[in-house]
Amino acid sequence: MNETMNPNASQSDDLDWASLGYLANDDLEIPEDKLNKKDIGRSFYQLGKLFYDKSDLVQAEKNFVKAYQCAERPQDTFSILKILGFLIRIASEKLEDDKANTYIKEAESIVEAASETLGSLNAEYFYNVGLINTYKGDFDLARQNYEFAYKKSKEENEPELLAKTLLALAQNGYNLKNFEKSLDYLNQLNQLLKIIKKYYLSGAMFLFSAKVFTEMEMYDKALEHFTLANKALQDKKCWNLYGYVLLGKGIVYKRSGNYEKALAYFMLALESNDGSTFRRLSELIENEIADVNDNSVDLYLDRTNRKVKERSLGTIDFKHRFVLLEILFLLARNPGSYYDKEELAQQIWKDEYNPLIHDKLIYTSVSRLRKLIEPKNDRGDKRKYIIRGKDGYTFNPQANIRFHMESRNDQPRSIGNIELSSPV
Numbered sequence: 001m002n003e004t005m006n007p008n009a010s011q012s013d014d015l016d017w018a019s020l021g022y023l024a025n026d027d028l029e030i031p032e033d034k035l036n037k038k039d040i041g042r043s044f045y046q047l048g049k050l051f052y053d054k055s056d057l058v059q060a061e062k063n064f065v066k067a068y069q070c071a072e073r074p075q076d077t078f079s080i081l082k083i084l085g086f087l088i089r090i091a092s093e094k095l096e097d098d099k100a101n102t103y104i105k106e107a108e109s110i111v112e113a114a115s116e117t118l119g120s121l122n123a124e125y126f127y128n129v130g131l132i133n134t135y136k137g138d139f140d141l142a143r144q145n146y147e148f149a150y151k152k153s154k155e156e157n158e159p160e161l162l163a164k165t166l167l168a169l170a171q172n173g174y175n176l177k178n179f180e181k182s183l184d185y186l187n188q189l190n191q192l193l194k195i196i197k198k199y200y201l202s203g204a205m206f207l208f209s210a211k212v213f214t215e216m217e218m219y220d221k222a223l224e225h226f227t228l229a230n231k232a233l234q235d236k237k238c239w240n241l242y243g244y245v246l247l248g249k250g251i252v253y254k255r256s257g258n259y260e261k262a263l264a265y266f267m268l269a270l271e272s273n274d275g276s277t278f279r280r281l282s283e284l285i286e287n288e289i290a291d292v293n294d295n296s297v298d299l300y301l302d303r304t305n306r307k308v309k310e311r312s313l314g315t316i317d318f319k320h321r322f323v324l325l326e327i328l329f330l331l332a333r334n335p336g337s338y339y340d341k342e343e344l345a346q347q348i349w350k351d352e353y354n355p356l357i358h359d360k361l362i363y364t365s366v367s368r369l370r371k372l373i374e375p376k377n378d379r380g381d382k383r384k385y386i387i388r389g390k391d392g393y394t395f396n397p398q399a400n401i402r403f404h405m406e407s408r409n410d411q412p413r414s415i416g417n418i419e420l421s422s423p424v
Helices: 037-053 057-070 077-093 097-117 123-136 139-155 159-175 179-196 199-215 219-235 242-255 259-271 279-292 322-332 341-348 355-373
Strands: 299-302 307-310 314-317 386-389 392-395 401-403
Touching (some): 037 057, 037 077, 057 077, 097 123, 123 139, 159 179, 159 199, 179 199, 199 219, 307 355, 322 341, 322 392, 341 355, 341 392
16 A cells, blocks of 8 residues: 555554443443434534533543444444544543543554455545544654545545645644645635534634734734634534633733733633643643743743743843843853953944943943842842953843743643644
């Protein structure tokens, strides 16, 4: 088989569902005299989707598991993969690694078997292989399979599958940090959804567009699309992404330097969230609150927006204080290292040191910077961030500082590289 078609997954080991307790068929009785198994499975699936939309992930999972129990292979292959897709996303949101990995392993096994039993490899097959590659973090191979699905869904006249594939391609571009490509697919999806009217896909599309615009620092557009996402989801009476909309708006305000408004959105997101099941969202929100409102941080430095947040003084705007901001960042990036007048003249003003020009300029600039960022304590003394010694100026290495947009290692990951808004 062509390598692109292959999900690059080995056949899964036999899974003891009963011992794992995830998909064991131990509590489901099928009244065959009234309904057939397929009809019952379809009903459980619809119930699962209803609970999923209404944010009841516990009941959603139970019904999806029952739908899985009713499905039969190979005729229900793609239905089973869709059910497993929802279960993987729920487990990811609940931060249940073992459960998510079990579902992913099962999906891997099913898509491998499908390549041998299907008469022809259609768009839905390639789409699901792309999802498997995404779960495994192979985004390049995922892109190739999504592109096959994109082409074939057009040939097969499958507009709903084409819409999901476009959203998947947009997510793939985001994962590969190709934001322009991601926006191109989202624009195509927007045009298609004007025809086929899928509100949940519309909500997910606007939400994902907002995330892309946030990464591109197009904050006004990001806020606009978060609002559009909220409206589309409300029209469908769907609430499972509401907390992510609030979180996203808070992140936009944080990155644009409006920390007070960011905290307001983070707190609203936290208060409206069911932390017992939406565990990933809760951790994301709590980390953002801690990042902005950490009492242990003396200075929060935001060079992008030319703002500094000092623990007791609040936010200080450096919009028209370019030289002062450059001095601050030079010293803060190298705490404990002294910079003499010659080095400051060269690095800040890009000049050779001239005492007649630079002595007063350096003294005045550092004095102005100290007045801005160093508050007085109860005794009227100033806490020194910037220290002057015989070798020049340095930043106090004992001060706790944080730089805007620096990576944090404690962010909860998206298990399987997907989240609730990812295409299923």
